[in-house]
Amino acid sequence: MRTSNSGKVFLCFILSIALVLIMASSFPVYAYKITTEPELSLQVGEVEFINVRGLSGIGWTEYKSSNPAVAQVTEYSGNSSSFRVEALGAGTVIITITSTDQRTGEKATTECAVTVTGAAAPAAEVPTDVLEPSVEEVIPVESITIEPGLFFLKIGAERQLNVKIMPLDANAADVIVESYDTNVIDINEKAVVIGRYVGNSEIVAATRDGKVTAKSRVFVGDEDVAAGVYSVFGRVMIESAGNAIPANTGQILRYGDVITTSEVSSARIILPDGRLILINSDVVFDVGSGREKNPTELALRSISLMVSNFWSKTREFLAGESFQVKTPTATCGVRG
Structure with missing residues (x-):
């Protein structure tokens, strides 16, 4: 019987499939038998590996x-056919390892008898006359204050904060003191x-939390x-070197600057010696010429026709010190 070339190809294809089926049935993917060491002897605390x-x-x-x-058994992470056995107490156990074929579901099992001898070391006894160290109670900080709350420094000068x-016995190590501007x-x-x-x-002292x-x-x-602007309320202007700009908290004042407060406004300034001055509404306040570089001598250049005033808080004077305010006319009161 003659066959065409296409028929020969088809016949070879059928024979190849049959051969593959015969080989698959003769050689299963899974090996149906697994073995390992039948016995193992260990001392308490020892670790050994068994191979499957x-x-x-x-x-x-x-x-x-x-x-x-x-004895406990775990799979060794470095080799899936090795298992780690750790001896924990005296006795005999059976380690059972079962493998299941993913395709056929067939199972194969092997066992290893592990005998453990010796006993775990007894826990050390604590003498009854030895007391446990006491844990010191940490008392939290409830409040913080900084003194002085406002001050003036010359470049290079130092000031100790208090x-x-x-409470007084709170954990002082929990408080951190930091500067808002480390350039200043x-x-x-x-x-x-x-x-x-x-x-x-600004300087901030705060607990760590x-x-x-x-x-x-x-x-x-x-x-x-000559001074620094500590606070501003309302519309306050500063004339400096011929330019008028709004006053802001923290602004530096130089000799010759002029502060003008409008209606219902005020400003507080601090002098280099720590004196605090309150400038009320409708005041034109001249921060002196600076020729003598005397920070305690300020000039009230002019005021409006409305009632105006300012207030100054000074520290205790030392011998030879003075504090002067120049104005065309004024009524002055001193307390203390």
Whole structure:
């Protein structure tokens, strides 16, 4: 019988499929028998590995110990056919390892009898006359204050802060003192402030969790700085070098600057010696010529026709010190 070339090709294809089916039935993917060491002897605390032979690699493996209190078994992460056995207590256990073929569902099991000798080391006894170390109670900080709350520094000068916490026996190590602007001042670990650059900076003392805080403000000036603006309310203008600009908290005033407050407005300024001046509504306040560089001599150049006033808080005078305010006409009161 003659066959065409296409018929020959088809016949060869059918024979190839049959051959593959015969080989698949004769050689299963999974090896139906696995073996391992039948016995193992260990001392308490020892670790040994058992190896399983015959795994096909196409399936999954289960393992267990008949008594985990005597010996535990885990799969070794570095080799899926090795299992780690750790001896924990005296006795005999059976380690059972079962492998299941992923395609056929066939299972194969092998066992290893593990004998553990020796006993775990007894726990050390604590003498009854030895007391456990006491744990010191940490008392949280409830409040913080900084003194002074406002001050003035010359560049290069230093000032010691007095940081107080309550209660007095609270954890002082929980409080951190930092500068808002490290270009203007430095603060060392002993809370000493050092003036670095003209300007102002807020100082914050706070617990590490930020729940309790206190603040202080420092102005830093050179020889040409006459004062600093501590606070502003309403419309307050500053005339400096021929330019009029709105006053802002923290602004530096130089000799010759003029402060003008409008109706229902005010400003507070701090002098380099720490004196605080309140300038009320409708006042034109001249910060002096600066020829003598005397920070305690300020000039009230003019006032409007409305009733106006200002208030100054000064520290205690030393011998030879004075505080002068120049005005065409005024009524003055002194307390203290």
